[in-house]
Amino acid sequence: xxxxxxxxxxxxxxxxxxxxxxxxxxxxxxxxxxxxxxxxxxxxxxxxxxxxxxxxxxxxxxxxxxxxxxxxxxxxxxxxxxxxxxxxxxxxxxxxxxxxxxxxxxxxxxxxxxxxxxxxxxxxxxxxxxxxxxxxxxxxxxxxxxxxxxxxxxxxxxxxxxxxxxxxxxxxxxxxxxxxxxxxxxxxxxxxxxxxxxxxxxxxxxxxxxxxxxxxxxxxxxxxxxxxxxxxxxxxxxxxxxxxxxxxxxxxxxxxxxxxxxxxxxxxxxxxxxxxxxxxxxxxxxxxxxxxxxxxxxxxxxxxxxxxxxxxxxxxxxxxxxxxxxxxxxxxxxxxxxxxxxxxxxxxxxxxxxxxxxxxxxxxxxxxxxxxxxxxxx
Amino acid sequence: xxxxxxxxxxxxxxxxxxxxxxxxxxxxxxxxxxxxxxxxxxxxxxxxxxxxxxxxxxxxxxxxxxxxxxxxxxxxxxxxxxxxxxxxxxxxxxxxxxxxxxxxxxxxxxxxxxxxxxxxxxxxxxxxxxxxxxxxxxxxxxxxxxxxxxxxxxxxxxxxxxxxxxxxxxxxxxxxxxxxxxxxxxxxxxxxxxxxxxxxxxxxxxxxxxxxxxxxxxxxx
Amino acid sequence: xxxxxxxxxxxxxxxxxxxxxxxxxxxxxxxxxxxxxxxxxxxxxxxxxxxxxxxxxxxxxxxxxxxxxxxxxxxxxxxxxxxxxxxxxxxxxxxxxxxxxxxxxxxxxxxxxxxxxxxxxxxxxxxxxxxxxxxxxxxxxxxxxxxxxxxxxxxxxxxxxxxxxxxxxxxxxxxxxxxxxxxxxxxxxxxxxxxxxxxxxxxxxxxxxxxxxxxxxxxxxxxxxxxxxxxxxxxxxxxxxxxxxxxxxxxxxxxxxxxxxxxxxxxxxxxxxxxxxxxxxxxxxxxxxxxxxxxxxxxxxxxxxxxxxxxxxxx
Numbered sequence: 001x002x003x004x005x006x007x008x009x010x011x012x013x014x015x016x017x018x019x020x021x022x023x024x025x026x027x028x029x030x031x032x033x034x035x036x037x038x039x040x041x042x043x044x045x046x047x048x049x050x051x052x053x054x055x056x057x058x059x060x061x062x063x064x065x066x067x068x069x070x071x072x073x074x075x076x077x078x079x080x081x082x083x084x085x086x087x088x089x090x091x092x093x094x095x096x097x098x099x100x101x102x103x104x105x106x107x108x109x110x111x112x113x114x115x116x117x118x119x120x121x122x123x124x125x126x127x128x129x130x131x132x133x134x135x136x137x138x139x140x141x142x143x144x145x146x147x148x149x150x151x152x153x154x155x156x157x158x159x160x161x162x163x164x165x166x167x168x169x170x171x172x173x174x175x176x177x178x179x180x181x182x183x184x185x186x187x188x189x190x191x192x193x194x195x196x197x198x199x200x201x202x203x204x205x206x207x208x209x210x211x212x213x214x215x216x217x218x219x220x221x222x223x224x225x226x227x228x229x230x231x232x233x234x235x236x237x238x239x240x241x242x243x244x245x246x247x248x249x250x251x252x253x254x255x256x257x258x259x260x261x262x263x264x265x266x267x268x269x270x271x272x273x274x275x276x277x278x279x280x281x282x283x284x285x286x287x288x289x290x291x292x293x294x295x296x297x298x299x300x301x302x303x304x305x306x307x308x309x310x311x312x313x314x315x316x317x318x319x320x321x322x323x324x325x326x327x328x329x330x331x332x333x334x335x336x337x338x339x340x341x342x343x344x345x346x347x348x349x350x351x352x353x354x355x356x357x358x359x360x361x362x363x364x365x366x367x368x369x370x371x372x373x374x375x376x377x378x
Numbered sequence: 379x380x381x382x383x384x385x386x387x388x389x390x391x392x393x394x395x396x397x398x399x400x401x402x403x404x405x406x407x408x409x410x411x412x413x414x415x416x417x418x419x420x421x422x423x424x425x426x427x428x429x430x431x432x433x434x435x436x437x438x439x440x441x442x443x444x445x446x447x448x449x450x451x452x453x454x455x456x457x458x459x460x461x462x463x464x465x466x467x468x469x470x471x472x473x474x475x476x477x478x479x480x481x482x483x484x485x486x487x488x489x490x491x492x493x494x495x496x497x498x499x500x501x502x503x504x505x506x507x508x509x510x511x512x513x514x515x516x517x518x519x520x521x522x523x524x525x526x527x528x529x530x531x532x533x534x535x536x537x538x539x540x541x542x543x544x545x546x547x548x549x550x551x552x553x554x555x556x557x558x559x560x561x562x563x564x565x566x567x568x569x570x571x572x573x574x575x576x577x578x579x580x581x582x583x584x585x586x587x588x589x590x591x592x593x594x595x596x597x598x599x
Numbered sequence: 600x601x602x603x604x605x606x607x608x609x610x611x612x613x614x615x616x617x618x619x620x621x622x623x624x625x626x627x628x629x630x631x632x633x634x635x636x637x638x639x640x641x642x643x644x645x646x647x648x649x650x651x652x653x654x655x656x657x658x659x660x661x662x663x664x665x666x667x668x669x670x671x672x673x674x675x676x677x678x679x680x681x682x683x684x685x686x687x688x689x690x691x692x693x694x695x696x697x698x699x700x701x702x703x704x705x706x707x708x709x710x711x712x713x714x715x716x717x718x719x720x721x722x723x724x725x726x727x728x729x730x731x732x733x734x735x736x737x738x739x740x741x742x743x744x745x746x747x748x749x750x751x752x753x754x755x756x757x758x759x760x761x762x763x764x765x766x767x768x769x770x771x772x773x774x775x776x777x778x779x780x781x782x783x784x785x786x787x788x789x790x791x792x793x794x795x796x797x798x799x800x801x802x803x804x805x806x807x808x809x810x811x812x813x814x815x816x817x818x819x820x821x822x823x824x825x826x827x828x829x830x831x832x833x834x835x836x837x838x839x840x841x842x843x844x845x846x847x848x849x850x851x852x853x854x855x856x857x858x859x860x861x862x863x864x865x866x867x868x869x870x871x872x873x874x875x876x877x878x879x880x881x882x883x884x885x886x887x888x889x890x891x892x893x894x895x896x897x898x899x900x901x902x903x904x905x906x907x908x909x910x911x912x913x914x
Contacts, residue, residue, distance in 0.1 A: 008688045012695075080653065082652070083652040084624065191452075191649050193822060325749075330656075333656065333657075338657075343719070345799075349781030350781055353779060353781050357775060403625070408620075408670075408671075408672040409672060411628075412670060416813075418636050418828075419828045420829060450629050452626075509757040512637040512641060512644065514637070535827075535829075536831065537830060563791070582641070
């Protein structure tokens with residue numbers, strides 16, 4: 001006996017209660033605090049801020065907790081909250097040249113002004129599971145090296161600026177004439193996306209894009225799918241000031257500091273009809289500490305400049321519409337997961353057609369068999 | 379990116395400008411939009427629209443209310459010669475709409491003009507491209523009366539058979555210009571006629587045939 | 600800074616401020632409203648809009664929800680259906696969202712609704728003047744599966760070059776004997792734009808033609824809004840020798856006896872037992888309330904009403 005499905009509302013409510021229960025888990029264990037997440041799962045928090053496009057550690061920690069550690073779900077929560085926030089104004093561009101450096105490395109020069117600073121990195125750790133972390137063993141305070149403090153006062157010019165001094169590096173794109181203002185960058189969350197796209201919007205899309213997707217695309221360029229001869233010119237991680245100009249005051253005021261990771265890939269470029277041989281750049285900038293994402297972004301950015309630099313567009317990573325249309329994991333997960341919504345109307349339509357085509361197929365074949373038998377008999 | 383620049387005016391002007399916005403803006407603009415949407419979807423039907431907006435002359439309060447509903451910092455607005463240099467009106471628009479005012483008609487998303495004699499040609503406004511025909515202007519044309527009289531017989535999407543409409547006063551050049559505009563489809567401008575208490579729309583898809591009194595009254599809703 | 604934003608969330612959840620009526624902020628509504636007006640003025644053309652993240656996933660109706668949120672007001676009565684039914688989980692969820700965020704009346708009765716948001720169906724009962732139907736659209740571009748690039752399809756629409764679509768439909772006929780598209784069947788609007796009607800079954804295509812209601816289409820993830828004004832010509836693509844035809848069901852609805860409606864197949868057991876019932880749940884319930892019966896109606900099975908059976912088979 002068929003009974004029409006009813007009570008969707010009750011089912012949804014019950015499912016959400018179950019979700020809350022599973023999220024809390026064993027009640028005899030203390031609930032995880034947002035402070036614990038921001039302090040001890042900091043890189044997860046950074047990724048959620050970066051791809052959620054909202055710099056707020058506490059909210060990111062809340063999102064991670066609410067999402068039971070599902071990163072894309074947490075990113076989605078951040079985005080859905082972010083979109084409701086009013087725009088009170090626009091900050092000045094951050095100046096990563098004035099960053100308070102926590103980590104800064106260059107693969108292109110052995111030594112350079114300001115030095116190489118490893119900072120808190122997984123690099124050169126041996127990936128052996130550490131049993132001491134299974135318990136709450138005391139962790140000693142890091143040593144302060146006096147030399148490091150000296151270094152902190154030394155200016156740390158960006159490697160790209162150092163190479164540019166020699167005229168071997170392309171200038172920043174859309175660099176303003178002396179005395180004139182920068183072009184206002186666009187914002188793809190406020191204006192509809194349009195292809196072909198300018199680099200500012202592309203960079204915004206990449207910075208919000210899925211780390212895994214960009215990582216794989218960046219990797220593909222290294223394996224020859226759109227090879228661009230990259231060197232990690234510089235990776236720097238640290239804090240920068242965010243300033244905003246207040247018209248009533250007539251000067252910029254600081255809103256606070258944010259941590260960012262910046263990567264400048266330096267790529268050999270043979271030149272084109274109009275541009276001399278030189279180094280070109282791929283750029284990556286993300287919230288928090290995530291050099292994998294910043295590096296992947298920089299590789300993709302450089303690959304996507306193929307049109308601008310008159311290069312043949314042959315590889316997936318160079319294909320702007322392909323990369324930008326599929327980089328957003330909130331969009332991607334929504335559409336992939338929507339396949340679990342009911343589609344029985346469409347499936348019914350398909351069922352009817354496949355049944356009809358199949359019966360036509362068998363009918364045609366049986367005629368053919370009959371013909372063949374007849375032929376054989378003759 | 380467009381930003382609103384707040385004109386520094388005297389305190390008095392600012393206070394005056396701050397008066398007369400939409401009361402309960404969220405609900406009022408929703409109501410006004412629905413009337414506008416219905417009017418655009420059913421060209422030539424006359425929609426009564428109430429507003430408590432009070433804007434400086436010669437902008438009709440209803441025109442101001444439509445602008446407050448539809449325009450903002452992202453939509454450049456062009457005002458015709460009868461309105462463009464009126465300081466109080468500019469202040470009101472800056473405060474309640476926040477749209478940048480532009481001098482070139484073809485840079486405007488919304489244009490406000492009086493239907494009288496000196497109406498600028500429709501073709502001076504943005505008509506969109508073949509690839510992006512939506513990047514075209516919406517003209518708010520202020521008139522005194524909108525009536526379902528058979529001056530015009532309208533046809534096209536949104537109209538069951540034909541729809542009669544009379545607009546006055548209106549530049550005698552309008553109909554000829556409209557025919558040209560209509561032919562451009564999918565490009566073209568769209569028009570909202572604004573009378574003191576009513577609106578009626580002409581999207582670019584609507585064809586105007588001049589007066590057929592015999593078949594007039596039956597199409598009025 | 601961070602604690603303040605947490606307070607903001609709490610404040611929002613505690614009391615829904617005026618500016619959060621229907622969730623979207625006013626600037627976003629204005630942007631969507633502008634897109635809707637241009638969509639109406641250019642029937643069948645996909646207007647790009649800066650779609651926002653919504654509190655439900657992309658692909659789950661965010662386009663439809665943004666359109667509905669931008670048009671709906673306190674005087675409206677909203678109906679939400681998915682696959683034709685009011686009680687499917689996603690329809691329930693979206694209806695609850697608007698009941699909470701916009702405090703609007705909701706209904707399951709097609710005739711009572713001023714705004715109907717739908718996924719994959721158009722109600723069986725003809726829509727009337729003054730109603731607005733909002734479609735949730737996953738892929739708005741009818742040419743997408745022939746040409747994946749937006750840059751290319753935009754050119755095709757601009758110069759009205761739809762040869763590719765006709766070739767595709769014709770290849771179907773050549774290879775399979777008929778057009779193998781059963782839902783999202785392309786239409787031509789006002790003799791100009793080829794449009795994707797969203798994945799409604801082609802059964803519903805004729806309902807779009809000169810409908811009394813305004814049809815709005817929202818694709819959130821793909822950031823497009825399009826529209827068909829009332830009384831607009833909507834023609835399903837076909838060929839002279841292969842005219843467009845809709846699906847026909849051999850048997851009537853097993854519950855209400857309705858014919859000429861779209862039916863869902865319901866599997867009853869693992870022995871091949873199945874029945875067909877109306878996909879439009881409100882239509883089916885309404886018919887049953889008016890005494891119509893199908894072959895598997897509970898009271899028919901109980902042998903209670905022989906009259907009902909008769910009526911059902913007539914209907």
